[in-house]
Amino acid sequence: MNPYLDIVIRSVAVYLFMVIALRIFGKKQLSQLNTADVILILLISNSVQNAMVGSNTSLYGGMVAALALFVVNFIFKRIMLKSTFIKDLVQDTPEILIHDGKIAFQTIAKLGISNEELQEAMREHGVEFYKDVKLAMFEIDGSISIISGEKNLRQTHHKRKIHKTLGNINN
Structure with a gap:
């Protein structure tokens, strides 16, 4: 050959x-x-x-x-x-993490996303409370995108960071 x-x-x-x-x-x-x-x-x-x-x-x-x-x-x-x-x-499909302020705990646990990581993504998108999140998605590229209920939406992009000190959400 x-x-x-x-x-x-x-x-x-x-x-x-x-x-x-x-x-x-x-x-x-x-x-x-x-x-x-x-x-x-x-x-x-x-x-x-x-x-x-x-x-x-x-x-x-x-x-x-x-x-x-x-x-x-x-x-x-x-x-x-x-x-x-x-x-x-x-290719995976996007996963819903939060919908209308309700957290999808099973999905978050399955994906291994920590509470701190989710809150960081929310802060980067200008959202303080879970109840203010209209939709949070775990995208196919590993990023977390968040849409708030506000009229003045910010367009930011949060890349998921994997770190040994981050654990799963326990609550």
């Missing part, structure tokens, strides 16, 4: 494996990377390098692997735009 075709096949296989692994292990946490996440990404990239290029450590081998990853990512995104089945399989 052509060594460069072998690199393309290996790279596509690693890409698909990573898509599945991120789906299983929670890509939502990638919206804000902490130190452990960065270390994990660096170690994963190092561990799959040989799986993609094999013994070919040449410049061309690396460029072929990178090109294959760019192409498969482009194609995969196009497929997700056209196929709702694939999109639903790979």
Whole structure:
């Protein structure tokens, strides 16, 4: 087999494996990377390098692997735009955290969002009390968007931060 075709096949296989692994292990946490996440990404990239290029450590081998990853990512995104089945399989749906001032405790616990984290998002959106939140959503990219009942809506964007000292909501 052509060594460069072998690199393309290996790279596509690693890409698909990573898509599945991120789906299983929670890509939502990638919206804000902490130190452990960065270390994990660096170690994963190092561990799959040989799986993609094999013994070919040449410049061309690396460029072929990178090109294959760019192409498969482009194609995969196009497929997700056209196929709702694939999109639903790979991508989570937004989750309602608060609706008309009522907190969805089961959803918040399932997602591992702390009370402090939710309050931080509310403050960033200019909302002080839960009762003033018309809708709070946990978006597919890991951000929390909040719509208040006020007429003067602020447009801000809160990225979820994962930190070891944050726990689940217990109340």
